[in-house]
Amino acid sequence: DDSTTITIETSVPFTGHNCEPPSRSIDTTPKELMTFFTDMALMRRMEIAADSLYKSKLIRGFCHLYDGQEAVSIGMEAAITKKDCIITAYRDHCIFLGRGGTLLESFAELMGRQAGCSRGKGGSMHFYKKDACFFGGHGIVGAQVPLGCGLAFAQKYRKEDHVTFTMYGDGAANQGQLFEALNMAALWDLPAILVCENNHYGMGTAEWRAAKSPAYYKRGDYVPGLKVDGMDAFAVKQACKFAKEHALKNGPIILEMDTYRYHGHSMSDPGSTYRTRDEISGVRQERDPIERIRKLILAHDIANEKELKDIEKLARKEVDEAIAKAKESPMPDEPELFTNVYRKGYGVESFGADRKELRATLP
């Protein structure tokens, strides 16, 4: 039955810094395994489709894809609730999906259409879903870390039992504002979990070229940390559960997720000048987060190869349908240029490029 307990082991043990790491063993169910597979397959498909849309010029500007890193979102969501907050950088499409955002909202945003989660005004890097406590989608490297600690500040201020997961890359891990925010989070016992998605490159820079100490789980110094296999959704889930408990009791903790991005940094980066094709295919073969779940499902006879292929086909179909719908969605209305500048515009006049031709009263 769907909810029989299956006990599995995480791929590798956790490594702790200033804390006793959780156990490698974790309980799951056939249902959860199937959900992980289905959700990750959908994310993967979404990102691959975004790549094509970019190439056919339906997506413009930056577009940072998440394929390879899906287990981080999936495992995290499995451990927390929608009242726990998440905030991340520009690599945000799948995080949005993980929080319950729809494919249509995603693709429409990527294409700059009205049906987008930010009505086409934000773009690839600026997805939000406030009703599920997803606070974006931020384009400035490192900025989301103090912002995330601020979300945790609000949670603590209101005496909630919720925590905030702040995601950042290995490149961002060197940003000074991270250390400033961490110090305050520790001083004030904020329920802040810093999730370093270490995909080993910040753009074209390998971690060791950007950090004297690339042991990101230790970089909090006086703040505890945990190194986690970020390609293993169960390890991620276990770590996030552990971290949430820790944070509510003791304040901040860092989770370093060892993960990998298959695509280049953004669309202008082929992603193959600073790393070998062998490295990429090696990770695909040995550590792919979806394949790991596929193997578990097959090993436990929960579904067969064909059933899993069908799920992937369904994902493809859902994606294609969402894209078709997104394409039907119109561009934002012209007056949207002047909406949302403020929540409260006081009826002030605002100006277009030619102010004598185009002006508007702010709502």
Add this chain to the structure above:
Amino acid sequence: DDSTTITIETSVPFTGHNCEPPSRSIDTTPKELMTFFTDMALMRRMEIAADSLYKSKLIRGFCHLYDGQEAVSIGMEAAITKKDCIITAYRDHCIFLGRGGTLLESFAELMGRQAGCSRGKGGSMHFYKKDACFFGGHGIVGAQVPLGCGLAFAQKYRKEDHVTFTMYGDGAANQGQLFEALNMAALWDLPAILVCENNHYGMGTAEWRAAKSPAYYKRGDYVPGLKVDGMDAFAVKQACKFAKEHALKNGPIILEMDTYRYHGHSMSDPGSTYRTRDEISGVRQERDPIERIRKLILAHDIANEKELKDIEKLARKEVDEAIAKAKESPMPDEPELFTNVYRKGYGVESFGADRKELRATLP
């Protein structure tokens, strides 16, 4: 004779972080002891005179005094050369004196006169002496740390055998740019020595209220550090010698100087609301850097009480004379308003408050 070797012990042992600390035992000479005493007495007197000048409104704006912390400058200078660089924050008068600046230049600058080291244009926080590699005098907390690492970068770039001492406070120690700069200094093996002058308060905030981990010598994490009694000029000297050798071989190191400021933070702070008078007088009695040297001189029969008092009297006289001279120095000429905006002004016009009344061609 003046140069007999006297072996003394530092007040307390050094504590190392990721490094083997140097020995407590250090050789000195009667000459050095007398120099330490004389120089510190002069610094002390200068700061006390500045306090009076401020109260009689001859110094305006901010004025951050160094009395209590003199051993840090004195000990550091005893270990290094004038080709090693120093950069500090706004508490810079005595650092300037230590680098060979004069009392007249100091007082004239404090009073905004032409004879000032910055011709009256910088003020209390902006002393410089480039010919002795003293690069200021900076008013923005923390900013001098990357700047200092940049000086070290230049030294390394030119393959010099010199190092840079970058001084900052316990309050500044939490600044993110410090962690950014330290990472780069470590990545690139810069000969950068970070000197944290821990006087235990950043303005009115006790160290533990501003830092989750006030063990500043450890805050470099992967960078070695040393905790030093900053009230003991010999401990400082020993540590700086050690640090210079370390930095030339291995890159950055942090020295935490345990020190104390007797005055309030600046002139508007009585300095007694966030700490007890007992605390201050306790430090004066037990750890004063000048008294420590006085005792050593007396213990080793190098001079007697009266001779030392005479030195202090002489310091007072020198200070009074310098003040008298500074008072005679005129204010900067009006055209100085427009000089030094650029090194090369291209003969461009610049404007005063009323541009039709006051304008100048930039030199």
Add this chain to the structure above:
Amino acid sequence: KEMTVRDALNSALDEEMAADPNVFIMGEEVGEYQGAYKISKGLLDKYGPERVVDTPITEAGFAGIGVGSAYHGLRPVIEFMTFNFSMQAIDHIINSAAKSNYMSAGQINVPIVFRGPNGPAAGVGAQHSQCYGAWYGSVPGLKVLVPYSSEDARGLLKAAIRDPDPVVFLENELLYGESFPISAEALDSSFCLPIGKAKIEREGTDITITAFSKMVGYALKAAEILEKEGISAEIINLRSIRPLDRATINASVRKTNRLVTVEEGFPQHGVGAEICASVVEDSFAYLDAPVERIAGADVPTPYAANLERSAFPQIEDIVRAAKRVCYRSVPMAATA
């Protein structure tokens, strides 16, 4: 009744904290030290350390934390010890606060106030004397308020805290201790001034003088001198740099046909330049003389008292410019 600007700000904070439990104060020395300039005096005692939060000297960090908390429904009032230090946090003010409501198509509004002393104080040198009015005033998504009197301080700060958008609130250290008459209405806890509206501090017919913050006082003094010389100056206290009250400014210029702008910030791309452009755009035909700008000198701020004085507008500069605009004197450039 009189009240100092300090007390006006302090009472505004107090009342808004009492009215809304989501309002809190955060910054360096705001709590135990009672504020570097004592603006938050007494509030720690009254509201406790959860709502009056002393921070380390890490502007980027605590400004970001403030913005994050505002994303999630709190109403932080972030004190910069002076606005010079806001440059360490400016990315959060611009990119994290000002742009979020727009980028999220209205999902994430950011009810935050950034406040503290701005512009030159006395003898604090080049790094501590900058006016940030023009910079912040250029950024859509921000509102930028510049109080002069105690009434301004109370009414605008209360409005800023209640506003659902990010507000940059630029005070002036040298005004904190100044006393102003204050009405009973302005002392009421419900008192609030409208954001984006300038105030005509003094009516006049011959020339319009715009000013904000400390310069309003200088302009008023200049107007007294000018009156003796038979020139009737209308003084506009901007109160808000963004939105800028173009309507009030233009209406005044259409009446007086002459304009002098006054500010302490650097001249290039300053508030005066914007006001000049606004009037040229909307009321060109009404201008009987070139607009004149009085502004901080185009140099870093010198420390020496004499140079510092020359680096910032003085009352006589305003008087001289006003007379020039009224063709009561011949312009003449002195070269320094």
Add this chain to the structure above:
Amino acid sequence: KEMTVRDALNSALDEEMAADPNVFIMGEEVGEYQGAYKISKGLLDKYGPERVVDTPITEAGFAGIGVGSAYHGLRPVIEFMTFNFSMQAIDHIINSAAKSNYMSAGQINVPIVFRGPNGPAAGVGAQHSQCYGAWYGSVPGLKVLVPYSSEDARGLLKAAIRDPDPVVFLENELLYGESFPISAEALDSSFCLPIGKAKIEREGTDITITAFSKMVGYALKAAEILEKEGISAEIINLRSIRPLDRATINASVRKTNRLVTVEEGFPQHGVGAEICASVVEDSFAYLDAPVERIAGADVPTPYAANLERSAFPQIEDIVRAAKRVCYRSVPMAATA
């Protein structure tokens, strides 16, 4: 002969590095990756990792390190991947670089160049599209250059690197790939353009249009259209925002008696406002029509293609404004 702006910048860097061993480049991805926009392509190979320094993503840190190295005699060229990220480092640009020579009465000059793409690119959204020309241009102690063509790029970058003062050098991503004719003189390694001088790109008699960076190309295209309608436009390529070449601008306006300013930045306190004020100050009597500003819309930059287009000046906006100034059309405000 033609050359792209990218090659112009690259060759300028190469030549100045060859000429002066104290010149080095520092920034994110400038070395092994050959530059995020390939401006530093090939330089790592040629000059080695000591002189082409890849940094972590820590702008405050490496900008500060750059400034410190300039205090001590090096000549760093600091690349910001885009100028949006310079906000993390802006305190060093302003307080550590721009003000040091003044505060030290000339002891500590700061020969540093901060360069990178500035202003909007295509589809990069609100946080990556800001123009910093007006901000940096307001700060005494800085020089701010804005190249348009390949000749500008070469001549101004070489001048910036040789200059003893801090220079903010604002490029434009969308121009990098554009080719421009380039003279033999401009290809010479001794070539250098004067800092603070604008260039008249096209002479005209009826109206003056000022522009910088990408907008110069738009203004030139507008001038072609206007010519067909019988309006002769003089196009001024500012090249330098600070110092601003008031003399060239005013001389032109005294000839044409009409002015339109064009920029992509936010309008309030923008470059256009300053130019308007400068002309009103110096040439008021010569103006036959109100100065018109064409600028970025007063909103954060939207992503959607249609909105983005409306958010920035288009050629037709310039044409329309020019005609209005020449009284060839009646102004009419549409309300969006």
